Amino acid sequence: MSQYRTFTAADAVEYAREFGGIADPQSLVSSQEIGDGNLNLVFKIFDRDDVSRIVVKQALPYVRCVGESWPLTLDRARIEAEVLQIHGQFCPAHTVKILHYDPALAVMVMEDLSSHAIWRGEQVKGIDYPQAAAQLGEYLAQTLFHTSDFYQHPYQKKADVIRFTNPELCDITEELFFNEPYEVHERNGYPRALESLVAQLRTDDELRQKVAGLKHRFLSNAEALLHGDVHSGSIFVAENSLKVIDAEFGFYGPMGFDVGSALGNLLINYCALPGLLAPREAADAREKRLDDVRTTWQSFAEGFLALAAEKTRDRALAYPGYAAEFLAKVWRDTLGYCGTELIRRTVGMSQVADIKTIQDEVMKAECVRQAITLGRTLILAADHVENIDALIARVRQNG
Amino acid sequence: MSQYRTFTAADAVEYAREFGGIADPQSLVSSQEIGDGNLNLVFKIFDRDDVSRIVVKQALPYVRCVGESWPLTLDRARIEAEVLQIHGQFCPAHTVKILHYDPALAVMVMEDLSSHAIWRGEQVKGIDYPQAAAQLGEYLAQTLFHTSDFYQHPYQKKADVIRFTNPELCDITEELFFNEPYEVHERNGYPRALESLVAQLRTDDELRQKVAGLKHRFLSNAEALLHGDVHSGSIFVAENSLKVIDAEFGFYGPMGFDVGSALGNLLINYCALPGLLAPREAADAREKRLDDVRTTWQSFAEGFLALAAEKTRDRALAYPGYAAEFLAKVWRDTLGYCGTELIRRTVGMSQVADIKTIQDEVMKAECVRQAITLGRTLILAADHVENIDALIARVRQNG
Numbered sequence: 001m002s003q004y005r006t007f008t009a010a011d012a013v014e015y016a017r018e019f020g021g022i023a024d025p026q027s028l029v030s031s032q033e034i035g036d037g038n039l040n041l042v043f044k045i046f047d048r049d050d051v052s053r054i055v056v057k058q059a060l061p062y063v064r065c066v067g068e069s070w071p072l073t074l075d076r077a078r079i080e081a082e083v084l085q086i087h088g089q090f091c092p093a094h095t096v097k098i099l100h101y102d103p104a105l106a107v108m109v110m111e112d113l114s115s116h117a118i119w120r121g122e123q124v125k126g127i128d129y130p131q132a133a134a135q136l137g138e139y140l141a142q143t144l145f146h147t148s149d150f151y152q153h154p155y156q157k158k159a160d161v162i163r164f165t166n167p168e169l170c171d172i173t174e175e176l177f178f179n180e181p182y183e184v185h186e187r188n189g190y191p192r193a194l195e196s197l198v199a200q201l202r203t204d205d206e207l208r209q210k211v212a213g214l215k216h217r218f219l220s221n222a223e224a225l226l227h228g229d230v231h232s233g234s235i236f237v238a239e240n241s242l243k244v245i246d247a248e249f250g251f252y253g254p255m256g257f258d259v260g261s262a263l264g265n266l267l268i269n270y271c272a273l274p275g276l277l278a279p280r281e282a283a284d285a286r287e288k289r290l291d292d293v294r295t296t297w298q299s300f301a302e303g304f305l306a307l308a309a310e311k312t313r314d315r316a317l318a319y320p321g322y323a324a325e326f327l328a329k330v331w332r333d334t335l336g337y338c339g340t341e342l343i344r345r346t347v348g349m350s351q352v353a354d355i356k357t358i359q360d361e362v363m364k365a366e367c368v369r370q371a372i373t374l375g376r377t378l379i380l381a382a383d384h385v386e387n388i389d390a391l392i393a394r395v396r397q398n399g
Numbered sequence: 400m401s402q403y404r405t406f407t408a409a410d411a412v413e414y415a416r417e418f419g420g421i422a423d424p425q426s427l428v429s430s431q432e433i434g435d436g437n438l439n440l441v442f443k444i445f446d447r448d449d450v451s452r453i454v455v456k457q458a459l460p461y462v463r464c465v466g467e468s469w470p471l472t473l474d475r476a477r478i479e480a481e482v483l484q485i486h487g488q489f490c491p492a493h494t495v496k497i498l499h500y501d502p503a504l505a506v507m508v509m510e511d512l513s514s515h516a517i518w519r520g521e522q523v524k525g526i527d528y529p530q531a532a533a534q535l536g537e538y539l540a541q542t543l544f545h546t547s548d549f550y551q552h553p554y555q556k557k558a559d560v561i562r563f564t565n566p567e568l569c570d571i572t573e574e575l576f577f578n579e580p581y582e583v584h585e586r587n588g589y590p591r592a593l594e595s596l597v598a599q600l601r602t603d604d605e606l607r608q609k610v611a612g613l614k615h616r617f618l619s620n621a622e623a624l625l626h627g628d629v630h631s632g633s634i635f636v637a638e639n640s641l642k643v644i645d646a647e648f649g650f651y652g653p654m655g656f657d658v659g660s661a662l663g664n665l666l667i668n669y670c671a672l673p674g675l676l677a678p679r680e681a682a683d684a685r686e687k688r689l690d691d692v693r694t695t696w697q698s699f700a701e702g703f704l705a706l707a708a709e710k711t712r713d714r715a716l717a718y719p720g721y722a723a724e725f726l727a728k729v730w731r732d733t734l735g736y737c738g739t740e741l742i743r744r745t746v747g748m749s750q751v752a753d754i755k756t757i758q759d760e761v762m763k764a765e766c767v768r769q770a771i772t773l774g775r776t777l778i779l780a781a782d783h784v785e786n787i788d789a790l791i792a793r794v795r796q797n798g
Contacts (some may be wrong), residue, residue: 167554208721322607
């Protein structure tokens with residue numbers, strides 16, 4: 001049994017040689033730490049031709065941005081690796097491949113995705129990947145259906161709920177998504193010019209009650225093994241390819257949380273584009289982003305219903321028409337969680353490049369204002385926005 | 400560590416002497432096995448004056464009614480004892496007191512309730528306990544609130560979801576409640592005269608979809624530590640006293656399941672009374688039973704809201720107005736689960752004394768018909784029956 005130690009660049013190379021499963025391990029000679037997050041070391045491992053061949057990721061026992069003062073369980077590396085293995089079993093095309101992991105070292109070895117780029121960065125630059133949304137919808141349909149009560153035997157599902165109980169990482173979401181943006185909190189990060197708008201969120205009774213319901217369902221609705229943090233920064237894209245990474249927030253939760261997080265990040269980009277690109281390019285990119293929103297939902301919904309019709313194993317849930325009824329619940333949740341994602345990424349601590357890249361402060365505040373008002377609208381109207389067309393119409397109305 | 404062996408009457412006496420916590424253990428001299436269920440041995444332990452002083456309950460490793468052919472986990476004794484201990488912590492007045500338990504022997508020692516009678520038996524005889532409904536509502540409010548996300552720290556709640564994962568007993572409910580009554584199944588037990596009515600349940604699309612939703616929420620909504628089988632046969636009553644026993648089906652599930660099971664059994668008695676008592680007495684007893692239904696719900700709902708206002712610890716869920724919004728969800732679930740309880744107790748395997756005691760076969764079939772149609776109505780109308788008055792009106796309309 002290995003004992004935890006923080007990897008050096010040389011450790012990472014040696015580990016990749018041993019566990020990378022490549023034919024010529026001695027060709028691996030150097031590494032570069034590329035982690036931009038706060039929780040992990042991420043090493044790219046290069047061969048003699050300076051080609052990146054493999055990735056070694058190690059969880060740190062603390063949150064890096066605040067030094068060693070915020071300890072965080074290393075068990076999240078196990079959860080991340082095992083979620084990706086299960087998601088990879090059901091959707092190999094769009095899940096990063098895990099080659100090896102060691103729970104004691106909190107380390108995993110995975111396929112190199114240097115041929116891909118992070119989707120968020122591409123969206124910020126206005127670069128379009130026309131197939132990405134359909135592939136993301138496919139990933140969501142395959143992973144959420146196959147880990148749900150529709151498909152899993154109740155014994156297996158109950159065992160997996162235990163296996164993927166993730167208290168510390170869920171606690172981060174519970175705080176950052178559902179509490180802090182609606183409170184006066186030192187970690188919040190919105191532009192000062194929006195103080196009065198943000199203050200209104202705190203005292204909006206109907207909004208706060210809806211957010212309470214979304215948090216309660218996050219805490220109690222164990223519908224499927226979620227990725228738990230499907231945003232544009234956890235998604236690699238290339239021409240005709242999409243790969244989801246970074247599943248350390250995985251746990252059994254409400255399906256609409258994953259779908260809503262995905263749509264919410266597309267809509268944040270939509271709100272940010274006027275601050276990122278010249279007017280005509282921004283307008284074009286916004287239309288593409290709305291297409292992405294529509295396609296992601298449609299691909300998920302159609303994929304889910306097709307899987308439910310073909311592969312549901314629970315006798316009661318297999319009754320014709322039930323999957324569609326349940327999908328309507330997922331849609332309402334999706335709208336709500338999409339709204340909370342828009343707000344937590346703008347009001348809260350976890351700011352995103354789409355907004356941070358905007359240079360002009362006045363423009364930035366205007367984009368953030370739009371994201372917040374859209375988020376608020378979606379949370380409040382979640383039970384009344386009938387379908388994806390009605391959602392797109394609401395987004396356009398918002399400005 | 401003790402090893403499992405099935406207790407004899409003498410074993411039970413010896414065990415009660417050792418673990419009953421009474422001042423004069425040697426006064427315990429005899430025992431009587433009184434288990435009427437199929438899963439357990441239940442011994443009353445008597446002293447020299449032939450007074451019952453203590454109860455020893457042991458789980459059997461199989462279902463007794465089918466010999467040793469249906470094995471069943473002994474872990475249910477641990478779950479039963481620990482659910483009752485937690486419920487007893489929050490509602491000591493109405494939870495049977497557990498004095499000792501041993502997980503390896505699957506045995507528990509508990510207070511003697513010989514001064515009480517099983518509520519179902521009393522209802523069958525038309526004996527009224529005017530305080531019981533309010534006390535049952537109080538039990539439901541205290542146990543469900545204090546084990547929910549309103550009150551429990553998320554870490555504690557997640558740990559308790561694991562601790563009370565109960566796959567084998569939940570499997571019984573999943574089959575008997577939500578599958579078999581809606582299928583042609585050898586275990587079903589309805590009167591032959593009702594074949595066409597029962598056949599209609601199997602092909603009623605809307606009903607089957609609603610039942611699928613209720614099963615899905617039973618499988619996935621971990622709202623509170625349920626008793627899991629709160630029916631009139633799991634409740635002891637005496638003048639001004641009510642004690643809940645038999646929590647081996649306990650797990651984290653939707654609150655409406657416990658509340659609906661409780662109301663459903665009161666309503667089965669309502670449906671059965673014309674077959675049990677003379678017409679005038681039956682009419683009086685029916686009014687009392689409707690009062691019990693009303694009082695149980697009101698006592699639960701008022702108790703839950705009062706606790707939520709005073710003691711909610713989750714910052715988001717504490718927002719004023721949310722508890723009432725959530726209670727509306729519990730009400731809808733309650734109506735649905737009440738409906739499935741009415742149907743599974745009449746169409747399905749788990750028949751009850753209220754019905755079985757009826758001598759006249761024609762009358763029995765008529766009472767069962769009424770219970771089935773009421774169950775169907777409640778499942779279908781769960782989203783439209785606004786409050787307890789509307790429920791009572793629906794019951795009266797049903798006949």
